[in-house]
Amino acid sequence: MRNLNAELYSNELFEEWSKKNYLLIAEDKLLSKYLIDNTKNVIDVGTGGGRLAFYVENMGFNNISAFDIVPGMIKQAKKVAKEKESNIEFKVADAVNLSKYGNNTFDYSLYLQQVLNFIPEEEEFNASLNESYRITKKGGIVLFSFLDYNTRIFNRPLNMVLNLLRIIRKEKVLTQRLPWIKINNKFNWKIFNKNQALSYWVKKDKILSDLQNIGYTVLEVKNANQFINNNTTKRKGMLYIVCQK
Numbered sequence: 001m002r003n004l005n006a007e008l009y010s011n012e013l014f015e016e017w018s019k020k021n022y023l024l025i026a027e028d029k030l031l032s033k034y035l036i037d038n039t040k041n042v043i044d045v046g047t048g049g050g051r052l053a054f055y056v057e058n059m060g061f062n063n064i065s066a067f068d069i070v071p072g073m074i075k076q077a078k079k080v081a082k083e084k085e086s087n088i089e090f091k092v093a094d095a096v097n098l099s100k101y102g103n104n105t106f107d108y109s110l111y112l113q114q115v116l117n118f119i120p121e122e123e124e125f126n127a128s129l130n131e132s133y134r135i136t137k138k139g140g141i142v143l144f145s146f147l148d149y150n151t152r153i154f155n156r157p158l159n160m161v162l163n164l165l166r167i168i169r170k171e172k173v174l175t176q177r178l179p180w181i182k183i184n185n186k187f188n189w190k191i192f193n194k195n196q197a198l199s200y201w202v203k204k205d206k207i208l209s210d211l212q213n214i215g216y217t218v219l220e221v222k223n224a225n226q227f228i229n230n231n232t233t234k235r236k237g238m239l240y241i242v243c244q245k
């Protein structure tokens with residue numbers, strides 16, 4: 001089956017994500033709060049051009065692995081690694097099946113920038129959560145971020161139209177799988193077409209219970225805006241979940 005999100009990252013989104021090099025406020029706060037022991041090892045999942053992996057190397061970590069499903073991203077990351085004389089081990093892999101990495105391998109696992117939400121199938125998404133648990137050491141920390149269904153105002157009206165179209169077209173697609181509204185900051189005019197890249201927008205309670213059922217202890221849950229204003233209960237933006245195995 002085609003992975004249309006991986007195709008987007010290989011083509012339209014390649015330039016942006018292979019070259020990005022600044023940190024979001026939430027990422028900055030989470031990395032400095034949880035990645036406290038730079039003698040430990042780290043994996044960066046869906047690394048793109050290695051933005052987070054290189055940042056973590058600059059924090060003093062020297063045992064870092066990173067992978068991406070798009071070979072071009074890894075080629076670009078390896079090129080930069082050579083220029084920087086970096087020791088990061090970059091590989092091509094799919095978060096759904098991490099047979100390249102052993103059980104209980106990593107102290108810190110980074111699943112940021114909503115990488116798992118681009119996996120095309122529900123079963124594969126669940127498999128990727130299990131893989132995150134398997135490759136992380138007992139006591140290890142996993143930083144996840146997810147697309148949060150309830151924080152994007154367009155999701156409900158978009159779903160009303162989409163659900164109708166899906167019924168007419170006899171397509172069986174989960175309600176929380178939504179097309180990209182913008183690609184490279186331009187409106188996606190093919191938004192209602194069939195066979196398009198869809199992202200999986202999670203619901204907070206469900207993802208928390210899935211993570212706990214796998215065996216994780218949840219240490220912290222916040223939306224992006226709550227890293228800027230600690231006191232707000234209103235949630236906006238990406239959902240960050242910190243887990244411990």
Ligand SMILES: C[S@@+](CC[C@H](N)C(=O)[O-])C[C@H]1O[C@@H](n2cnc3c(N)ncnc32)[C@H](O)[C@@H]1O
Pocket residue numbers: 005006009010017020045046047048049050051052067068069070073093094095096112113114115118119
């Ligand atoms: C939003 S970009 C983030 C890139 C990088 N982590 C960063 O923060 O700069 C998402 C990345 O996840 C990768 N990706 C998507 N699905 C993946 C999968 N199943 N396994 C591994 N990487 C995946 C994409 O190719 C893309 O590079």
